[in-house]
Amino acid sequence: MSNRAVLTGRHFMQGNIATAEGALAAGCRFAAGYPITPASEVAERLAERLPVVGGTFLQLEDELASISAVIGASWGGLKAMTVTSGPGISLMLENIGFAVGTETPCVIVNVMRGGPTTGIPSVELQGDVIQARRGSHGDYQIIALAPSSVQELFDDTVEAFNLAERFRTPVFVLSDAFLGHMREEVVIPEPERISIADRKRFPKGVDVESLPGFLDEDVAPMPVFGEGHKAHVTSSCHDAYGRRNVVDAKALDFFIRKLNDKIEKHKDEIVKVAADAEGAEVVLVSYGSILRSAQATVEAGRGLGLKLGWFKLGTLWPFPDKEIAALAGRAKHLLVLENNLGQMFHYVQAAAAGRAPVSFLPPRVLGEMHEIEDVLAAVKGVRP
Amino acid sequence: MNSATYEHPLAKHIRPSAKSTANCPGCGNGILAQAILQAIEDLGLSLDDFLFVSGIGCAAWIPSPSFYADVLHTTHGRPIAFATGLKVALPHKRVMVISGDGDLTAIGGNHLIHAARRNIAMTVVCVNNGIYGMTGGQVAPTTPLGLRTVTTPFGNPENPFDICELVKGAGASFIARWTTYQPRQIVKTMKKAIQKNGFAFVEVWSQCPVEFGRKTGMGNSVQMMEHYKQNSVTIARAQTMKPEELKGKIVVGEFLDIEKPELIETLAAVRAKAMAA
Numbered sequence: 001m002s003n004r005a006v007l008t009g010r011h012f013m014q015g016n017i018a019t020a021e022g023a024l025a026a027g028c029r030f031a032a033g034y035p036i037t038p039a040s041e042v043a044e045r046l047a048e049r050l051p052v053v054g055g056t057f058l059q060l061e062d063e064l065a066s067i068s069a070v071i072g073a074s075w076g077g078l079k080a081m082t083v084t085s086g087p088g089i090s091l092m093l094e095n096i097g098f099a100v101g102t103e104t105p106c107v108i109v110n111v112m113r114g115g116p117t118t119g120i121p122s123v124e125l126q127g128d129v130i131q132a133r134r135g136s137h138g139d140y141q142i143i144a145l146a147p148s149s150v151q152e153l154f155d156d157t158v159e160a161f162n163l164a165e166r167f168r169t170p171v172f173v174l175s176d177a178f179l180g181h182m183r184e185e186v187v188i189p190e191p192e193r194i195s196i197a198d199r200k201r202f203p204k205g206v207d208v209e210s211l212p213g214f215l216d217e218d219v220a221p222m223p224v225f226g227e228g229h230k231a232h233v234t235s236s237c238h239d240a241y242g243r244r245n246v247v248d249a250k251a252l253d254f255f256i257r258k259l260n261d262k263i264e265k266h267k268d269e270i271v272k273v274a275a276d277a278e279g280a281e282v283v284l285v286s287y288g289s290i291l292r293s294a295q296a297t298v299e300a301g302r303g304l305g306l307k308l309g310w311f312k313l314g315t316l317w318p319f320p321d322k323e324i325a326a327l328a329g330r331a332k333h334l335l336v337l338e339n340n341l342g343q344m345f346h347y348v349q350a351a352a353a354g355r356a357p358v359s360f361l362p363p364r365v366l367g368e369m370h371e372i373e374d375v376l377a378a379v380k381g382v383r384p
Numbered sequence: 385m386n387s388a389t390y391e392h393p394l395a396k397h398i399r400p401s402a403k404s405t406a407n408c409p410g411c412g413n414g415i416l417a418q419a420i421l422q423a424i425e426d427l428g429l430s431l432d433d434f435l436f437v438s439g440i441g442c443a444a445w446i447p448s449p450s451f452y453a454d455v456l457h458t459t460h461g462r463p464i465a466f467a468t469g470l471k472v473a474l475p476h477k478r479v480m481v482i483s484g485d486g487d488l489t490a491i492g493g494n495h496l497i498h499a500a501r502r503n504i505a506m507t508v509v510c511v512n513n514g515i516y517g518m519t520g521g522q523v524a525p526t527t528p529l530g531l532r533t534v535t536t537p538f539g540n541p542e543n544p545f546d547i548c549e550l551v552k553g554a555g556a557s558f559i560a561r562w563t564t565y566q567p568r569q570i571v572k573t574m575k576k577a578i579q580k581n582g583f584a585f586v587e588v589w590s591q592c593p594v595e596f597g598r599k600t601g602m603g604n605s606v607q608m609m610e611h612y613k614q615n616s617v618t619i620a621r622a623q624t625m626k627p628e629e630l631k632g633k634i635v636v637g638e639f640l641d642i643e644k645p646e647l648i649e650t651l652a653a654v655r656a657k658a659m660a661a
Contacts, residue, residue: 051658061498068462069469076473225454226474234457
C-alpha cells in the first residue's frame, strides 16, 4: 500500500474505497468506527491506510464511542471522521448534537441502507436524509452532502472536511449502498491541486476567556486543546467564551441563534446544485444515486422529443431553497425522484411555493433504482 | 493571618471566572478536588500537562469549569470515549477523566470496561456516591441491596457493582479504592495513578448528604464520613476476615499495579510497522 496520503492518478475504484481516499486526501488523520454493512469497507481501508500516513484508526466498542472519540480527537487538533450506516447514526445522534453545540469539526459518513430499524443491510434506501437534518434533539443546523458517483464520493468527502473545518461543525456525507459498492473511474488530482481548508485556531497560549472562541456567526477561532488556552468546552448552553449559563433563556436564545446563523448566513458558500434544465418543461429533481435514474430518463425522454431536464441537490442541508424557487419559476412542473416515500419532496414543494406544481415518484420497488419507463410515464402524466 | 490576603495554596489551579461551585454543602467532591490538585502539585506538574474530561453528574463538576486547564465536559456516560480520541491526538498530555458511578458504570459501563481492556494511558477517577445525586437520589448500580431510594421506595432489589473487581476483570493495570475519609491516602494513590503508563482506575467513595444521606436514612455528611471511618477495611486486614465479617465493609487500598502493553504505545508500533511495509 502506498505511503502517500493522496493517491494521484486514474483508478477503477469501489465507492467506499474512494470515500476513504477522499478523507486521506483532505487530511483526515483519525477515524473511529464500528463494523456495519454496507459501510465496513470504508473503515477497513482507513485501518489499512491511516497508520501509513501517521494517522490512527480505532475500531471501538460501539458507535457511541466512535463519534465521541472523533470529537475528542478533533479537540486534540486532528481532522477526524467516523463512518457507519443508519442504525449506527441512530446511536450517534446525541453526540452529533454535542459536536454542533461545541462547534467541533468532524465528518460523518452514512452509507445509507434499507430501514427502518435493522431493515436490509445491503439494499440502498434514501431513508436517512431527514434524520441527518433533525435527528439530534433541539434546534440546530447541519451540513449534508449527497454525492451521486464514485468520483463525487471522493470529491464530496474532501469537501465535507473543508466545510467542517471552515464552519466548525459536523458534516454528513450521505452515501448509500449502491454508491458504496459501485465501481467506477475516479481521478485523484495532484495534492497541490486539491483545495484544503484548515480550521482557524486560537493564537497559541492565549487564555480562552480573553477572546471569543465560540458562537460567532462568522466562525470563531477554535481553542484547540494542548496549546495553553485552558479551554473550557461544554455542550450545555454557553456564551462566546465557553462559559456555561443554564439559567437564562436569553443565553439559550443567543446559543441557538448563533449556531443557526453560522450556517444560514453562509448558505451561498455551502450550497451546491447542478442542473441540465435549459428550456425544460418538466424537471426531475433528485440527489444521490437516484440522480442517475433522473439523468438517464432525461436522455431517453429527449430522444422521444420531450422537453425534460434534471436538477441535482448536491447539498441537502442547508436546503437549496433559493435555487429551487428559481427553478420553479422557470419550469412548468417539478417531479421529485427519491428512493423513499417522500422526504426531500416536502422541502422542494415548500421552496417551490406554488410557482410550479411539484409531484413525487418513488421507485416501483423501494430499495431499487427508478425504471426509466416508470419515470417517463410519470412525466407524461404531469406534463402540462 | 490577614484573611483578606490569604489565598489557598491550590487556588492558582482554579479558573478565575469560576466563582461558585455546583456542589451541595457537605458534598465530598471538594475533598477529592483538593486531593487531585495536591497530587499534581506534589508531582511538580503543571495543569497545562493535563487534559480533563468529565461526563454528566455531580462529579463532572470537579474539573468543569473549576480546574484552570483544558476541560472537555461531555455527554452522559461517554467521557472515557471522548478521552480516548483526545489521548490519541495528544499522546504526550496526561488525560484524566473524573466522573461518577452512574456515568461510568451504568450508562457508560461499556466504555469503562473496553478502555480498561485496551489499557490506554489515562487516569479515571470514579466518584462513587452510591446514588444519582444530580437528578434527585435515584438508585444506581452501586446502591447497596435493600436500600430505599426515590426509585426503589420498597428497598433496592438489585445487587451493587464492585467496580474495582469489574475493571480488574476488564484488564486495567492500576486499581485503587479509598473514601473521602482518607484524603492523604487518595493523594498518595493519585500520584501513582497519574504516573501510571496504563489504564489507572481510582474509585473514591464520597458522601452525598443531600440525595443519599437524607433520602436513604444514612444521615448527614459527618455521619456518612463516620460510617466510612468505621467500615473501611484495608486490603491486608480484609484478607484475614471471613466473608460474613466483610459484609457491609468498604475494602480500601491499592488492589493492582501491574505492567502490560499500553494502547498509545501499541498504536505507535502499528504505525511503524505500516510505514515499513
